[in-house]
Amino acid sequence: MLKTGFISLLALTAATPALAQSNPDAGERSDSDIVVTASGVEQKRTETGHTISVITRDDLETSQVTSISDALNLVPGVAVAQSGPVGSQTSVFIRGAESSQTLVLIDGVRINDPSTPNGVFDFGALLTGNVERVEVLRGANSVIWGSQAIGGVIDVQTIAPTDTLSVNASAEYGSHDSVKAYGNVSGKSGIFAGSFGAGYYRTDGISSLIGGTERDGYRNFSANGKLLVEFSPALALDLRGYYNKGRIEYDDAFAFPGNPANSIPESDNEQFTGYVGLNHDLFDGKWKGRLSYSRTDLVREGSEAGATGPFNYNVFTARGQVDRFAYDGNLDFGIASLVFGAAHENTFASTFFPLGGDVTPTTFKSDYSSFYGQIGVNPFAGLTVNGGLRYEDHSQYGNHTSFGADAAYTPNDGQTIFRASYAEGFRAPTLSEALPPFGNIDLKPETSKGFDVGIEHSFIDRKVTATATYYHRKSNNLIAYNPATFQSENIGRATSKGVEVGLIVRPNDDLDVRVNYALVDATTRSPGANFGNQLARRPRDKASFVADWRSPWGLKLGATVALTGDSFDNINNSFANRLDGYWLTTVRAAFPITDRFEVYGRIENLFDEDYTVVKGYNTYGRAAYGGVRVTF
Numbered sequence: 258m259l260k261t262g263f264i265s266l267l268a269l270t271a272a273t274p275a276l277a278q279s280n281p282d283a284g285e286r287s288d289s290d291i292v293v294t295a296s297g298v299e300q301k302r303t304e305t306g307h308t309i310s311v312i313t314r315d316d317l318e319t320s321q322v323t324s325i326s327d328a329l330n331l332v333p334g335v336a337v338a339q340s341g342p343v344g345s346q347t348s349v350f351i352r353g354a355e356s357s358q359t360l361v362l363i364d365g366v367r368i369n370d371p372s373t374p375n376g377v378f379d380f381g382a383l384l385t386g387n388v389e390r391v392e393v394l395r396g397a398n399s400v401i402w403g404s405q406a407i408g409g410v411i412d413v414q415t416i417a418p419t420d421t422l423s424v425n426a427s428a429e430y431g432s433h434d435s436v437k438a439y440g441n442v443s444g445k446s447g448i449f450a451g452s453f454g455a456g457y458y459r460t461d462g463i464s465s466l467i468g469g470t471e472r473d474g475y476r477n478f479s480a481n482g483k484l485l486v487e488f489s490p491a492l493a494l495d496l497r498g499y500y501n502k503g504r505i506e507y508d509d510a511f512a513f514p515g516n517p518a519n520s521i522p523e524s525d526n527e528q529f530t531g532y533v534g535l536n537h538d539l540f541d542g543k544w545k546g547r548l549s550y551s552r553t554d555l556v557r558e559g560s561e562a563g564a565t566g567p568f569n570y571n572v573f574t575a576r577g578q579v580d581r582f583a584y585d586g587n588l589d590f591g592i593a594s595l596v597f598g599a600a601h602e603n604t605f606a607s608t609f610f611p612l613g614g615d616v617t618p619t620t621f622k623s624d625y626s627s628f629y630g631q632i633g634v635n636p637f638a639g640l641t642v643n644g645g646l647r648y649e650d651h652s653q654y655g656n657h658t659s660f661g662a663d664a665a666y667t668p669n670d671g672q673t674i675f676r677a678s679y680a681e682g683f684r685a686p687t688l689s690e691a692l693p694p695f696g697n698i699d700l701k702p703e704t705s706k707g708f709d710v711g712i713e714h715s716f717i718d719r720k721v722t723a724t725a726t727y728y729h730r731k732s733n734n735l736i737a738y739n740p741a742t743f744q745s746e747n748i749g750r751a752t753s754k755g756v757e758v759g760l761i762v763r764p765n766d767d768l769d770v771r772v773n774y775a776l777v778d779a780t781t782r783s784p785g786a787n788f789g790n791q792l793a794r795r796p797r798d799k800a801s802f803v804a805d806w807r808s809p810w811g812l813k814l815g816a817t818v819a820l821t822g823d824s825f826d827n828i829n830n831s832f833a834n835r836l837d838g839y840w841l842t843t844v845r846a847a848f849p850i851t852d853r854f855e856v857y858g859r860i861e862n863l864f865d866e867d868y869t870v871v872k873g874y875n876t877y878g879r880a881a882y883g884g885v886r887v888t889f
Contacts, residue, residue: 307676
């Protein structure tokens with residue numbers, strides 16, 4: 258039935274009147290033609306062979322989504338697994354890669370958590386709030402970004418400083434006694450330009466586990482800030498900061514002795530990123546660069562009311578810190594350009610389980626240095642070719658070199674774009690994977706080799722844009738914990754291949770219809786009983802239909818239909834671990850009372866679909882929300 262739904266959805270798209278938009282992926286608009294994740298510097302989308310989706314502030318406000326993961330779930334080739342209500346552990350898989358193989362940046366600072374076993378970033382606490390833009394690069398790009406960029410790169414950017422004073426605020430209330438409020442002010446005065454904001458979210462939530470009798474609530478506070486001091490046209494100081502603190506209540510799926518499923522474990526999670534950069538622009542823009550220092554500081558503390566027993570692992574403290582010193586440069590030679598850089602990174606992690614038998618915290622430390630360079634050439638109008646190398650030297654496991662290349666060609670000023678890329682990716686073993694007591698210092702990094710080819714074409718006066726991309730990636734030396742040896746080992750191989758297609762029809766500024774479909778064939782190639790099985794929580798089929806219309810009198814109406822195909826909860830693709838596919842429908846409306854004041858509302862899961870994303874964990878039924886936005 259679900260496959261029939263996919264076919265019907267595509268047929269509906271084909272029957273839609275001719276409409277337009279320059280970029281075909283969900284969330285991409287004509288104001289997102291500049292990207293940074295391809296080469297680390299601003300670049301036109303027509304000049305890179307990488308597949309990149311951009312989610313803008315307008316997209317987030319139009320869709321009214323609460324969390325960044327909800328927006329990512331509409332990007333083709335991206336799957337999201339959330340273990341319970343808002344704030345719960347949330348993993349993102351790009352093109353079938355492991356969640357640990359996605360590099361996450363907030364305002365250009367890496368925020369993957371080194372205190373977790375595999376260095377994964379938890380998207381549960383990352384709400385839309387004062388986020389201005391999200392770039393999603395699908396596919397490896399280790400030349401520019403180094404370790405973890407096997408599946409892709411997600412770059413989240415908060416609101417940037419504006420040339421004139423700008424104030425934005427919003428407030429919302431809805432189902433499960435959910436409240437959220439955000440505000441941001443930005444502007445420029447003399448040599449100073451800044452943007453500062455904060456937000457708050459709380460909800461009573463739902464039971465984290467299916468069948469639970471008590472609600473698991475969530476609270477979140479966030480703050481963001483950017484300050485640019487332009488000493489001269491050639492020299493500027495760049496300061497950035499982001500802070501997020503959330504408290505999540507959850508259920509214990511393992512029910513340790515004295516710790517039943519409906520007990521009340523809680524986790525306080527703090528995230529901080531800070532950045533100090535000195536930017537230079539020399540020789541009439543021929544040489545641009547930045548010398549920077551950044552810090553990532555992540556703290557997780559777990560507790561439980563009435564916790565008993567010697568092995569209650571809900572009581573814990575974990576901390577991860579990353580200090581990074583870097584220089585990144587860009588030389589422009591006209592028909593050619595060079596991006597290059599060097600970095601040194603110190604990483605620290607600490608874990609402490611007092612009720613699990615720990616007497617003192619377990620600490621880990623490592624450091625590494627890296628160097629990279631990528632050349633881009635424009636041999637003739639419309640063709641751009643990029644190629645580069647990255648060399649990494651880690652204190653724990655040695656050195657590694659990655660190669661990547663991509664090309665983009667447009668014969669008609671962007672109306673048609675041919676893209677291709679080849680990339681080698683790698684992920685260095687995390688501190689807990691590589692160091693005693695449970696780590697293995699002899700581990701090799703996870704590696705991958707992959708390519709993609711695609712075409713983007715706009716027609717009917719660029720009122721219709723369509724894309725199609727094929728990709729293929731092989732991964733080796735995947736790291737997994739072996740309970741027989743009590744150590745991490747290189748035991749895994751996987752292959753991921755698939756197709757991503759998209760269509761945007763937009764006849765004018767008042768109507769926008771977008772459709773995406775992705776086939777993700779991600780399977781294990783490790784010898785054994787599970788050879789050829791589908792990787793966990795990665796549905797083969799995903800599609801979405803998004804339509805938004807603004808009436809002549811200002812009323813805005815929209816709907817999203819998201820389809821997720823069948824998947825499995827773990828690598829053992831047995832019937833007991835099967836997760837059935839499902840449809841989720843959201844309808845929304847917004848009405849501007851004045852040019853500065855707007856009211857809005859939405860109904861999520863309109864048809865009250867009963868579905869499961871992670872086995873044993875609950876999902877929301879029908880829910881309604883309403884709010885206001887103010888702009889000055």
